[in-house]
Amino acid sequence: MQTIVLAAGQGTRMRPLTEQYPKPMLPVVGKPIAAHTVEAAVEAGASRIVLVVGYMEEVVRDYFGEEYAGVQIEYAVQTEQRGTADAVRAADSKLDDAPFAVLNGDALYDGSSLTALFDEKPSVGSFRVDNPSQYGVLHTTDDETTATGVVEKPADPPSNLINAGAYVFPGEARSWLDVGESERGEIELTDVLSRTCDEYEVSVVPFDRWLDIGRPWELLEANEWKLDAIANDREGTVSENAELNDLVFVHEDAEVRPGTVIDGPVYIDAGATVGPNAFVRGSTYIGPDAKVGNAVEVKNSVLMDGATVGHLSYVGDSVLGRDVNLGAGTKVANLRHDDEPVETPVKGELTSTGRRKFGVVMGDRAKTGINTSLNAGVKLPMEGTTKPGETVLFDPES
Structure with missing residues (x-):
């Protein structure tokens, strides 16, 4: 055909x-x-x-x-x-x-x-x-x-x-x-x-x-679908002091450092490093050369090529573009207090994601200063930045 x-x-x-x-x-x-x-x-x-x-x-x-x-x-x-x-x-x-x-x-x-x-x-x-x-x-x-x-x-x-x-x-x-x-x-x-x-x-x-x-949340859904069928292979460097549960794929060129706990399904791609003392839980895709630092928690997210989540940070239900860099202590909110589906701007119009939990979308090379807080549904544009200690409650382009 x-x-x-x-x-x-x-x-x-x-x-x-x-x-x-x-x-x-x-x-x-x-x-x-x-x-x-x-x-x-x-x-x-x-x-x-x-x-x-x-x-x-x-x-x-x-x-x-x-x-x-x-x-x-x-x-x-x-x-x-x-x-x-x-x-x-x-x-x-x-x-x-x-x-x-x-x-x-x-x-x-x-x-x-x-x-x-x-x-x-x-x-x-x-x-x-x-x-x-x-x-x-x-x-x-x-x-x-x-x-x-x-x-x-x-x-x-x-x-x-x-x-x-x-x-x-x-x-x-x-x-x-x-x-x-x-x-x-x-x-x-x-x-x-x-x-x-x-x-x-x-x-x-x-x-x-x-x-x-x-739309970005559908990229999360796509990864959730395909993560359910990954091979349970740990070919890379995995510390004997790390704990890997359920379906976890570690590329032969990836590394999981001591004290890290991973609850699958999680896919860690070539050149990526996780830990030490990190917590990653499904469904999460960590892309090539991405870095999840010390005492970081990542949940149900997509980290694209070269994305870095600095130590003492939390990222949930989010999509981080290529070469994004989160300063230490960055926190992502992913739940509305009224339990309604999270909304985010699409082509200038506030749109329901249909998801009770949804975090942020960050364009390529966006960066946060230390101790930044990002509200549920926020988008940061490509190469966008925040100041240390800043709280972002809305999409800066909306």
């Missing part, structure tokens, strides 16, 4: 993490989101992959190269992000006349469901959600086995069965990609899906598990 993976967008809702980094390349347990997508596609039967790139395309190219997971990788460039159909159209010259699959490079798909999608062609992936008005909602036959159309973000959804952004189109659909702009001003692949539904019987394939990763 020739497979297109869309990886060209800027990911504006994921800011500040994507100010200088493409969203599909954000880390989920040791590899980029898009790598999980490509690997799942290969396991499902993809014979070659066309990656549609655009924003910071060199990061994607450098990671995947000309071959990945045993299959050929080709690239198509979407010069302007004008919509999903426009992205697929950018890859048209790479396709032959056989059926082709399209997947989003910023989503996770469970492997068995993706295999079923590839086996049923043409087909569209589906998933049930509590808030269908935020997605494309499928129109189906009464038994929900065949798609008859799709409506984008309806105010009054016909059901809670949404389009999971995974498709297998007939080869003929290549000639239908030159569609006009939608009401949202984009050239949308859902218009091509609607045409396919008119011309063919399109199977609806329910996904057992699926996650669209568009």
Whole structure:
């Protein structure tokens, strides 16, 4: 199955993490989101992959190269992000006349469901959600086995069965990609899906598990998903005075120092150091060359490449960007006193995370002064700083 993976967008809702980094390349347990997508596609039967790139395309190219997971990788460039159909159209010259699959490079798909999608062609992936008005909602036959159309973000959804952004189109659909702009001003692949539904019987394939990763707390959720399946390997340097419980992966080039307690699932990547006397608990991903210092507690968080949490600090339910540096004694709040879901700004609008516990999001190279306190839901922009002893109660960009 020739497979297109869309990886060209800027990911504006994921800011500040994507100010200088493409969203599909954000880390989920040791590899980029898009790598999980490509690997799942290969396991499902993809014979070659066309990656549609655009924003910071060199990061994607450098990671995947000309071959990945045993299959050929080709690239198509979407010069302007004008919509999903426009992205697929950018890859048209790479396709032959056989059926082709399209997947989003910023989503996770469970492997068995993706295999079923590839086996049923043409087909569209589906998933049930509590808030269908935020997605494309499928129109189906009464038994929900065949798609008859799709409506984008309806105010009054016909059901809670949404389009999971995974498709297998007939080869003929290549000639239908030159569609006009939608009401949202984009050239949308859902218009091509609607045409396919008119011309063919399109199977609806329910996904057992699926996650669209568009906002920072969904990156936490993605890591929580994949951490449940990590190998329980302690290949690195682990002090005999450290205590590791449940699923804990320690890369061969990582170090866990004396007095440290780790309650998994936790993944410690290459070059990372933890401790001494640190407490790390799941679900937590500690990225390459990250540092968790003396008497630090980290809980259910993502620390990207080179992030440093200085001694006597607490970080909970948070995402720290690349080369973030927390001064000693930094404390992160992750719970509202009224127990309501934590809110955080997304594109200037205060948005519920849907999570009872959520800490902070810090852009690349942000720094805190010693004894800084950060309130639940705070974002610090890329290279943002705080003063020693400062308390931050709001997003400085909101």
